Amino acid sequence: MPERAPVPRDPENDYTVEMAERRAAFLRERTGVSLDHVRRHSFDPAVLPGNIENFVGVAQVPIGLAGPLRIDGEHARGDFYVPLATTEGTLVASYSRGMRVLSECGGVRATVVKQSMQRAPVFMFGTAREARDFGEWLVASFAGVKAAAESTTRVGKLFEIEQYPLGNLLYLRFNYTTGDAAGQNMTGKATFAACEWIRQAHPSRPKYMLSANIDTDKKHSAMNTLRTRGRRVVAEAVIRNEVLERIMRVDTKTLFRARQVSNAGALLAGAAYNGPHAANGIAAMFIATGQDVANVSESHAGITYAQLLDNGDYYWSVTLTSLIVASYGGGTGLPTQRECLELMGCHGQGKADRLAEIVAAVVLAGDVSLGSAVLAGDWVTSHERLGRNRP
């Protein structure tokens, strides 16, 4: 094999058009690909430190405009137009249709019910007994741990340390509120400071590892579903049968019967989500607004809970248990991303809850649309309604 040819870098100042171009040339030479489109960005690479290394250009992901979606949140109130960055045809149209149904029914009530971001170190001992006793010491030492953690951040607040004893290990989950940042880095730094403080303060000077897979960062988990990661947000609406039939050509009774089958399917499959497709709206909004898109892995999880009301209306709720969003930090300040946040009034301090509410409302809209479409097309075959009289 040929020698390894490293990517060109300028250790002095790598965030320049020249360096981007030099890397593009390096690739062109090796692959023959022009990169004409990748090289077309509208901003100065000088805005990029902290967001990317070895910058060579941009992925241009088309944005479609969905909406308006009427939202009745505590932070987001009114009609919203939502930028969805995707390459999947019909996605924008489908979400828009769901938004129309929901808006005609009075809109989506959206509520952030919990906020918690984690870093989860593990402390290692010789025996389970030492691990357990250390846990008791830790409870008594919470004030000191909290002070050490919070010394590293203006924003993050440590409010709980969960303990999960296992063998001679004690897994901990440090839970923080992190304001309007996603907070993974903030909590990492704070927890590292806390762990170092613990190691000095505890007589056994215990060894630890800063992360051991129970955070659980960048992956779905039962842990997250139960304990929340990021924000736990509920979007809920009462859908009128008349509206659903008119726009989606399916009635609420059929929808509710299908919900039973879908719930059983989700239980059978061990699915992270029992609704149709939370991930679609989340991914499209995350790309558009500069969120950490890898967090789709955690954020798509949730539980749909519905009731058919006596008057034939349909209460539909989606609870996203691990929605990770930020209104500043990360990619939220980049040019197109910031514009998309601003479209929804979600850029900057004090806007993350608002963004969370909008994301959850959009997810509900997408589920209403796809969940109904599946039934309109397929469930009812040959112009015959499903015989609901027979089991």
Add this chain to the structure above:
Amino acid sequence: MPERAPVPRDPENDYTVEMAERRAAFLRERTGVSLDHVRRHSFDPAVLPGNIENFVGVAQVPIGLAGPLRIDGEHARGDFYVPLATTEGTLVASYSRGMRVLSECGGVRATVVKQSMQRAPVFMFGTAREARDFGEWLVASFAGVKAAAESTTRVGKLFEIEQYPLGNLLYLRFNYTTGDAAGQNMTGKATFAACEWIRQAHPSRPKYMLSANIDTDKKHSAMNTLRTRGRRVVAEAVIRNEVLERIMRVDTKTLFRARQVSNAGALLAGAAYNGPHAANGIAAMFIATGQDVANVSESHAGITYAQLLDNGDYYWSVTLTSLIVASYGGGTGLPTQRECLELMGCHGQGKADRLAEIVAAVVLAGDVSLGSAVLAGDWVTSHERLGRNRP
């Protein structure tokens, strides 16, 4: 509340600069946001039908160049430079470091071990007995079902119908190979044809629903981990202790001990992945190459399996159980996306396996890097190696 103001659309031809600009103006008027950057795209909107509706502009996601990564696949062979579209600082640098470790150790062996894309309808009966007997009929009728399904597609091949009886329902999972397309739409269309054929052919004219949450589309599931969705791909390497110590400042013994703790943590947390962060590399490659980014929800799942060899080297494998990639169709033909695929020789027919191998190899690189970094910084405290002699 004000009247609902619909997004401007041109039913004749909506894919024009004029219409994009008109929508941007509509937004500007309502929100005051200029959309100057969003509106800067390098291509004619006429390329977009099938990828987006209500096009208004683009998200520009910065691409960093990682690599080179030496890969020994069946389809991808050689040194690869990998475009990662992300806004998370250090991600490209971190992956590059892992790629260096792996390349110095001879590279990553990558292998696609299974391919299977699904659509999973449910058939509904009055009793469990009827459902079971229908299942037996279905086994006997496989040839007819297969013919009906495959009549809708040149590429898709139906190779198995799994049966999951539950109550008076029979959930089915139609498994297809779908060539170089992701195949969700292809299998949806084929399965719909198959279900209609079944409904005509079976004496009871059974009712069905085309999807009932066991596909499991756009969500992680135990089902996918077991049965595969998209491609099941293994990336594996033998990491030399000398290289790891030199580049990552941690030894393989420490790495292996940490693996035990991480495995226990993953079991405890019910995590979809027991390695550090598959989702990061996958999301960044998916955005760059025009994959369906919502599939990060499924694709990030997998299992890390490692062994410490007698000579101190370290066998590290990552098995992605549900990796969904395409080399044509969807967003793969859009301008920047196609360029990124071409960089890796992955655009067009016959390239999806190659892309799958590269994604898996990149995931392994990212895990080597982050998995080592956590230990180098945190595990070993006070210049003291973890006392491995004591339990």
Add this chain to the structure above:
Amino acid sequence: MPERAPVPRDPENDYTVEMAERRAAFLRERTGVSLDHVRRHSFDPAVLPGNIENFVGVAQVPIGLAGPLRIDGEHARGDFYVPLATTEGTLVASYSRGMRVLSECGGVRATVVKQSMQRAPVFMFGTAREARDFGEWLVASFAGVKAAAESTTRVGKLFEIEQYPLGNLLYLRFNYTTGDAAGQNMTGKATFAACEWIRQAHPSRPKYMLSANIDTDKKHSAMNTLRTRGRRVVAEAVIRNEVLERIMRVDTKTLFRARQVSNAGALLAGAAYNGPHAANGIAAMFIATGQDVANVSESHAGITYAQLLDNGDYYWSVTLTSLIVASYGGGTGLPTQRECLELMGCHGQGKADRLAEIVAAVVLAGDVSLGSAVLAGDWVTSHERLGRNRP
């Protein structure tokens, strides 16, 4: 500490009253416990070889008689009186009440929809590619493998070998029908023979391990829920509102609303079963009838699926996905155990399906009873029905 004092054994003939008494004396001397009751058994220890070692006496577990329960199975038809061995007060009474409801509604339809017992070896290779290629060889060699496996058993039939590739390993799940035996030992022996045949027949003489946690023997798993272990059995009934209200003091509408909440709870908790308490009836029947009681771990898993019918009746199904029962072998031939099996016409050859149907029907009865009782007492507070008009 004192020297280790081994339990007295007679290597010649250990299954005698004398040896049991000698062990009891050994214990009496050390602990002062008389063992008067433990020593009271009604049978000759000579019947015990193959069932126990170091026999010292018996646990006398009280048996209560529940029923009659009307069952409409393919193997069990008629009214059944069910022996439940338990020490939990109200259990027999509660199950009896559910049986009354079901019987008055026409009884329980019970159906075995699948049978499959496993042993799951793992084959180990140097690379994933070798593992995958071995898998292809294995498919082509099924006839030989089957012959080798079935050479060890008159009853067991190998009908499928599932493949789960992971890293450089290939996990296999050998699926057998095992007639009226539970089959864990039978399949272990057969699979061992098959693996040895494979090792001889395959050019690489691959190494293997006979079990690696995916069987999954004596533990609940998502695998079992999906793929079945033992028998997959459905019990289903249509419960008339009038009967439910009269006997259980709750109506079907309330029951159905509670089902929604319970389904969401099960999804949230990651529960192995979404009904009230399958384990109670299963454990009590397993003890009474000489089943392997440790299999409660697998057998209690399942999925409840229900529908509220238009006329207000309630379709309730329970699908036990991993019910392991035997009508001969194991403990089924011991004196009290055999009598209990005979009470239900379930002893001996050709009776395991019948027993499976009865167990599933009993589970449904228990769930009807407890599921209703929780609502009658607690849901409806202060003589006020839950306001079902409001979401």
Add this chain to the structure above:
Amino acid sequence: MPERAPVPRDPENDYTVEMAERRAAFLRERTGVSLDHVRRHSFDPAVLPGNIENFVGVAQVPIGLAGPLRIDGEHARGDFYVPLATTEGTLVASYSRGMRVLSECGGVRATVVKQSMQRAPVFMFGTAREARDFGEWLVASFAGVKAAAESTTRVGKLFEIEQYPLGNLLYLRFNYTTGDAAGQNMTGKATFAACEWIRQAHPSRPKYMLSANIDTDKKHSAMNTLRTRGRRVVAEAVIRNEVLERIMRVDTKTLFRARQVSNAGALLAGAAYNGPHAANGIAAMFIATGQDVANVSESHAGITYAQLLDNGDYYWSVTLTSLIVASYGGGTGLPTQRECLELMGCHGQGKADRLAEIVAAVVLAGDVSLGSAVLAGDWVTSHERLGRNRP
């Protein structure tokens, strides 16, 4: 079908030999089964109220004596002989072999690291916002809730109320210590009182349901694995390679390599336990000692965590996350059950921790035995050790 013939009962005094005999006669007449053995019990039925209804006789489950097992617990210290009630041949012998290995290595360290028994009601509201706000009220009202709950019990102490918001529901998990009782009934009664207090105290007089599947009673769940149900107990030992090789004919290195494969298998299968067979020892001890055997469903779950030490010894831990045991109440006072508890010094007040330690230690012994046996027989084929030099 014939008329339903109810089981004979005496509403005045049903716990007599006469009534047991009358029921036996009733069965004899219908089935022809003598019930000679079932009718042979050594105690007066007058001891049975609170343990069984419709008593007809006993299941005689053979008890084998395993041990001695050296335990170094905080409550159990010394050499223990363990009564195992089972009908599975080799089980007692196998556990005994593991006990010998462990005892020769200095015994098992056993530690109860957490205790928590639950009842988990759900409160239902019109909107998620009301549910969340109620949750805040609940935190502020903890003292009142605790007083109401504890007014019903001398022993139970409410120490935490977990909150799990979902849609317009708030699932709660009331966590208690319950002394030496299993506590399911105690916590049910206390939580009912607490809920009634809440309903009176909260201005909205919220509706609730006393249980909604997140307890999770009589079923395995991710919830239990994380949050504990009953007792969380660790059994751990350092196994000397020399002892293992001598008694089990396998070395610790082979054992550790197999652990990697078993961990990967457990992750793949979504197994509730990643060791060989906790359920066997637990079920056998539960039957012998009058525990609620249905709790095998919860109690068998856990996590094995192991390390190969530098000197070749092997640290092996088992953490049972949901072990439910009692030393009084339930079936613990019945004649044979009490004798078996007394054999281990585990009957009566203040003994439940001791029993929990012994059960965990026994589980470890069984896993050492079976885990080694699988390798001695199968892994190593043709007198050849697994080539551990190659990946």
